[in-house]
Each structure stands twice: as C-alpha cells, then as structure tokens.
Amino acid sequence: MLRLALALLALLALPPLILLFEARRQRARVELGFWAFAQRVGGRVQVAWRQARRGIVTLELPHGAARVRVERGWRGWRVEARVYQQRDFGFVALIAEPPQRPTLWYAPSLEIVEVFPEEAGYPGDVSLESNDEASLRWLLKHEAISALLKAARAEGYAVEICAAHSLIIARASQAKAPNAGAAIEALGPPLLDALKRLSADLYDLAEAARDAGVIFDEAACLACGRPLDDDPWICDGCGARLHRGCREMISGCAQPSCARAADALTGP
Numbered sequence: 562m563l564r565l566a567l568a569l570l571a572l573l574a575l576p577p578l579i580l581l582f583e584a585r586r587q588r589a590r591v592e593l594g595f596w597a598f599a600q601r602v603g604g605r606v607q608v609a610w611r612q613a614r615r616g617i618v619t620l621e622l623p624h625g626a627a628r629v630r631v632e633r634g635w636r637g638w639r640v641e642a643r644v645y646q647q648r649d650f651g652f653v654a655l656i657a658e659p660p661q662r663p664t665l666w667y668a669p670s671l672e673i674v675e676v677f678p679e680e681a682g683y684p685g686d687v688s689l690e691s692n693d694e695a696s697l698r699w700l701l702k703h704e705a706i707s708a709l710l711k712a713a714r715a716e717g718y719a720v721e722i723c724a725a726h727s728l729i730i731a732r733a734s735q736a737k738a739p740n741a742g743a744a745i746e747a748l749g750p751p752l753l754d755a756l757k758r759l760s761a762d763l764y765d766l767a768e769a770a771r772d773a774g775v776i777f778d779e780a781a782c783l784a785c786g787r788p789l790d791d792d793p794w795i796c797d798g799c800g801a802r803l804h805r806g807c808r809e810m811i812s813g814c815a816q817p818s819c820a821r822a823a824d825a826l827t828g829p
C-alpha cells in the first residue's frame with residue numbers, strides 16, 4: 562500500500578519537475594546566446610540575470626556607448642541596439658523596412674520623405690520620416706544603412722533605424738528565432754556593425770557642424786534638438802526635458818545614465 566502511494570506521488574511530482582528542468586535548460590540556452598554575442602563583439606553582459614531577468618550587452622565605442630538588448634515584440638523577438646553619442650548631431654531620421662505607419666506626431670516637424678525608384682540611392686520599399694530631409698538622404702546613401710537593409714531582405718527580418726539627435730537606435734525582429742539568446746546572436750552583429758559605422762560618421766558630422774559654427778540649443782529637446790513646447794515631459798529620474806512625443810519615440814529618457822532610459826543599467 563505504501564509502495565503504491567509512493568509510486569503515485571512520484572508520478573504526480575514528475576511533470577512539474579520536468580517543467581522546472583526544461584525551464585532551467587531553456588534559460589541556460591538564452592544566457593549562453595547573450596554571452597556568445599558579448600564575446601563576439603568584445604562587449605560585456607551588464608545586467609545580472611537573477612536581478613532583472615534580462616541581459617544588456619554593453620560596449621564602449623570610440624564616439625559613444627552602445628547597448629544591445631532583447632524584447633518580446635509582436636513580430637517575435639526584437640533585438641534593439643542603441644548608441645548614446647558623445648556629440649549631438651541635430652536631426653531626427655526614421656527608416657523602416659517593411660514600411661511602417663507614420664509616426665509624425667512624435668518629434669516636432671517630422672515629415673514623411675519620399676524617395677522614388679528613379680532617384681539615386683533609392684532604398685526600396687521603406688518608410689521614411691525626418692525633420693531634416695537632407696540629413697535623411699545623406700543617411701540613406703550611407704553604406705551601413707544599405708548593408709543593413711540588404712541583410713534584412715535577404716534574411717527575412719524587419720528592421721528600423723532611428724537617429725534621434727543624441728542617440729542612434731537600430732532594431733530588428735525575427736519571427737523564427739526560438740529564444741532571446743538566439744535572437745541576439747543572429748541579429749545583434751549586423752545591428753551593431755551598422756551602428757558602429759553610423760556612430761563614427763555622425764560624430765564627424767557633429768564635429769563638422771561645430772567647426773562651421775552651428776551651435777545646438779542646450780535647452781532643446783534631447784531627442785530631436787528642437788526647442789521645447791510649454792508642456793514638455795520632465796524626467797523624474799534625471800530632470801531632462803523632452804517633447805512628450807519624443808519620449809515616446811525613444812521609449813524613455815535620452816540620458817544613458819538615467820534609470821528611465823529604455824535600456825537603463827540600473828532600476829528606477
């Protein structure tokens with residue numbers, strides 16, 4: 562009788578044990594993907610898994626601080642890489658492939674830009690928005706952007722690039738990545754590679770603007786470089802002021818040291 566009860570108990574305990582074991586194994590696999598990616602790009606996994614249940618890979622670039630993380634998006638795992646630039650470059654440009662619905666209400670003076678197939682540097686079927694068309698067109702001709710768009714089409718992932726005055730964001734989502742670790746291993750390298758090149762050239766552009774006597778308003782919005790309106794969003798983490806739409810565009814604060822940044826290294 563006792564033996565039967567014990568056997569029954571073991572049988573009942575088995576499924577949750579298997580689930581627990583599988584969950585651990587899955588988590589180990591995810592962590593491994595983050596470590597492998599960090600090692601490949603010479604970065605570090607910054608946020609402890611046990612504290613925040615997520616990893617952020619950080620990397621110092623010559624002209625900015627890069628962070629790469631993974632989120633669950635509606636198109637599967639979404640890998641997002643950001644570079645917080647050392648110098649403001651002064652404009653906003655959004656490029657998305659496949660095309661997205663316009664986000665015009667975000668940064669002030671954001672407008673849809675159209676590039677036609679007969680034009681030089683035609684990027685294919687993408688959506689484009691900017692508050693400075695000439696700068697957006699300059700970005701479109703950039704090798705890093707065309708390489709990223711080409712890779713996205715070849716590998717079948719969606720890609721977005723958002724240059725926002727003081728930071729550059731590149732996102733990619735792939736439905737077929739089985740977990741966050743596999744997603745960062747596959748999508749992290751092309752995103753980071755594009756950002757490295759953009760970071761260097763946007764820094765040079767900012768330097769050239771400074772040499773030419775262009776001065777960005779210190780009191781302007783940190784995400785678009787344009788003057789603030791009378792109802793800005795005021796960050797409760799660091800006191801930074803941004804347009805409300807701009808805060809939404811970059812999903813948080815624009816200061817890398819602030820706990821309200823989308824990829825903050827410290828909790829709020």
Ligand SMILES: [Zn+2]
Pocket residue numbers: 668669782783784785786787803804807
């Ligand atoms: Zn703004």
Ligand SMILES: [Zn+2]
Pocket residue numbers: 796797798799800801814815816819820821822
């Ligand atoms: Zn802040």
